[in-house]
Structures are given as C-alpha cells and as structure tokens.
Amino acid sequence: MMRNFTLTQLRYFAVVAELESMTRAAARLLVTQSAVSTAMAELERILGAQLFLRNRSTGLKLTSTGRAFAMEVKSFLDHADALFESTSDSGEALSGQLTVGVFSPLASFRLPVLLRAFESQHPGVDVTFLEADLATLHTALRDGRCDLALTYGHGLGSEFSSQVLERVPPHVIVSADHPLANSPGHEVALRDLEGEPLILLDLPHSREYYESLFALSGLTPNIRHRFSGYETVRSFVARGHGYALLNQRVHNDVPYSGGRVVPLRLIDEFPPSEVMIVHLSDAVPTRRALAFTNSCRRLYGASPP
Template identity: 60%
Template sequence: MAKPFTLTQLRYFAVVAELENMTAAAEQLHVTQSALSASLAQLEASLSTQLFVRLKTRGLRLTGSGRQFALDIKVFLEQADSLYESARGMGTSLVGELKVGVFAPLAPFRLPTILQTFETEHPGVEVSFMEADLAELQSALLDGQCDTALMYGLGLGRGFTHQVLERVPPHVLVHAGHPAASRPSRQIALKELDGEPSVVLDLPHSREYYQQLYAAAGVRPNVRHRFAGYETVRSFVAKGHGYALLNQRLHSDVTYSGGRVVALALTDDFPPIEVMLVRPEGVQPTRRALAFEETCAQVYWAAKD
C-alpha cells in the first residue's frame, strides 16, 4: 500500500529540520512559507506524529521523533537522488552534500590531503566541515548536524559506531634550550619534569586524558597556562613558558612565534589516543559518507608506509 506522503514533503522536511526556521527554509527552497507550512502539516498528519514543536519566539524545534526521522530519511533521499542519476546514465557517480565533523587539533594534519583525494575521486560531492571539540562533535552527530566525524575516541559514549584509523602515543614537547632537548635518545620520563611549569591543551576529554597520564606517573602538574589551540600551546612552549604533553606531532619544529620546539618520546607506558571515524549507531550511512570514510582510511594507511 502506498504511503500517504510525497518525496517533495520529505525534501521540505529535511531542509526545515536542518535550519529549524520556517522563513529561512522557505527562502532556500524557493517556496512560500504558507506552502511549506501546509506541506509539513500534511506530513505530520500522514505519519500521525508530531515532528516539530512550534515556538513563538524561537521558531521550530525538532521533537525526538522528528530528530530520528530526519536521520532516517537521509539515506532514503540519497537513494532517490541515485535513482534519478541512474536514469540519466550517471549512476556510478556520487552527488550531493556531505557534512563532516572534525576535532579541531586534528584538522591541520591529514584532513587537507583527505579532501583533496576525495574531491578528485568524487567531484560531484560538496563537502563541508564542522570543526569542534570532542563533546560538541558527539552532540552534532546525534543531532544529525554531520554525517561522520574524524576525532579522538576519548570520552566516546554509547550510541556510536567507530573505525580506528591510528593510535598515537603521547609525547613531551620542550623548547630548544631545555636541558632534555639535547639528549641523543630524545626520550624522557614524565616524572623528570615534576615541578616544572607546563602548558596544557585544555579541551573537553583531552584534559581528562592528560590528567590520567600525570596521575599514572605520580606527577602533580604545575600548570602555568591553558589554551584551546594546539599551535598556541606549541608557541608558548617554544618561548620557554613550560613543557607540554601532546599526541599529534608536526613535521616542523618551528612555531608561529618563531621559536623552536623539540619532541621527546616518553619512556612511560602510557596508553595512546585512538584517531577514529565516528557516526551514530543504528543510522544507515549514506554512500557519500562511506566513500569519505574509505578515503580517510586510505590516506591514514598510506601515511604509515
């Protein structure tokens, strides 16, 4: 039996669900606001479900059912687009939008290469990025603001599936004039730095991870400065304001401030951070998301060689 709603209604709903603003959605869809409102009302009546809560001063907000419905129809709408492209003889190409979340400190490392490779293979896909901290990315995935996310697995809660791309051990960063910087072994135990000032990468879940490392080493960190920016931490270390515990390593030892830093491997048996691709559990990924994840895996695999 045919369902009493149309593809147009689903497309209208998808845009309104993303913007949560009837006026903005009508402008984007090039339809009148009254026509859009009527379409959504018919869709809710057909489903016998309230998809939105209407707020006088704050526009629309998705209900729990509406949020789940918005996630579920992504794949359906992509399949509808694929059917259209197949009928035009272009069934092997991917088209449409892809929204990718990325943990801010990870963004400068391999993401530019990933995008370059992906755009070469799938020029019809328009990729946009949401750069955020780990807690924000989990919320964005569950709310449907991004299709997949490149992030650390720190603090990852229930309701997600993931694919590990890389395991990165922690290291210590010191300025070029630090006594340990000239060691031939380029190694150090964290306990040796006990009492020295430190510069901390202060982001949700990352800070807890580093606190665990300090506790395991029996060190009470003498935190001098806290920053949310990875390069800011490096620049302050380079100018002698303290050492830092970090994971990702840059190829260059020169910082934005013009100073030099030296990376020292830790002799402590600390757990690495896992770099992974994460998406919501129970939501079928789009072909675009799967293709992007495949490109990520290829780039990370090639970097190991």
C-alpha cells in the same frame, strides 16, 4: 490514519530547520521561496502540529515539536537514502551532501589532503565540516548534525561504532632553550619534567587523557595555563612558559608567536590516542559516508575492519 506527507516536504523541512530561514533554504535547494513556504505550511497541516514560530523581529524558529521532529527527520532521510542506494547501480556516481565532524586538533593535519583526494574521486558530493571538541562531536553525531566524524576515541560510548585509522603515541614539547631540548635521542620520561609548569591542551576528554598519563606515572601535574587551541599551547611552550603533552606532531617547529619548540619522545609505556572514523551504531551509513571512510583508510594506511 495515513499521513500523506512527501519526501520532498521532509527534505525541505530538514534544510529549513537547519538554517532557520525559508529564504536561505530556498537558495540551497535551488527552488523558489514560495515553494518552500507552501511545502512547510502543508506539512504542518498534515501533521496537525506547529513546527515553526514565525516572527518579523526574531525570524523563523523551531518550536519544541519542530526540534523533536527535526531529529527524527534526519534519521528517516538517512534511511531513505540508504534504501535507494542499496538498490541503485553501485557504479553510479555519488552525489548529495555529506557532513563530517572533525576534532579540532586533527583538522589542520590531514583533512585538507583528505578532502582533495575525496573530491577528485567523488566531485558530485558536497562535503561540509563541523570542527569541534570531542564532547561536541559526540553530541552532533547523536543529534544527526554530522554523518560521521574524524576524531580521537576518547570518551566514546557504546552507542558509537568506530574504525581505527592510526594510533598516535603522546610526546612532549619543550622550548628550544629548555635543558632537556638536547636530551640523547630526544627521549625523556615524564618524570624528568616533574614539577615544571604544564601548558595543558584543555579540551573535553583530551584533558582527561593527558591527566591519566600523570596518574599512570604517579605524578601530579603542575598546570600553569589551560588553552583550547593547539597552536596557542605550542606558542606558550616556544616562549618558555612551560612544557606540553601532545599527540599529533607538527612538522614546523616555529609557532605563530615565534621561538621554537622541540618534540621529545616519551620512553614511558603510555597508551596512544587512536584516530578514528566514528558514526552512530544504529545509523545505516550512506554510500557517501562509506566512500569517505574508504578515503580515510587509504590516506592513513589502515586495513579494512
């Protein structure tokens, strides 16, 4: 039996499901609230299923059926967009929404410059970001909450496709008054810090990567503090509470707390972290996603795959 719902109804539903509000969805879609409400009621009638729980005190909530339907609709709409874009004029200006996940420690480094470059070329695309840890980004990609992600490659499963943009080796930071701060060539081995207190950047998959470096050296880290904030780690190191292992180097050596950190290159042959653009393997990238990927390649100087 045919189910005569429309793409417009599905697009309205996707926004209502995201915002859990008819009013805010109508504002984003630039239509009246009554148009959204009517479309949702008609969609529920056609499907023969309740998608929302409507309550004056708690507001609008998805039912379990609605949540499952929302996950399918996101993928369906992506495929619909890809189908249209595959037959449209390749010179046509891009428009629409693009949600990009970004690993928190990477967000402050190149993302502002990347967005400015992308928006200058594609002003019609509305880009939003989901800043999170690696595990959360993997889940967001699976759930369709972001179209692609700028992230490290740690912990990626076979369901993801990726393109390497940059390989970043690990390094150590110590306080300016640390005995190793003036090491010749600013180079040390991880063993030179054996037993000293470690300030660990404690994020899912990141901590496993840093702990693996100690295992490769046959060392056991003396973890003194664990923090999820990149700048918090640097601040504690600057004030002499320990040292840290990091990948991305900050040009400014003065953290928020004052003091100063000194980056030291590791002479150990450790595997680098790979900065990647990641998407689901079975998802068809839209022209917007492909354009953003190309902007990333240009910024990072990566070669096409």
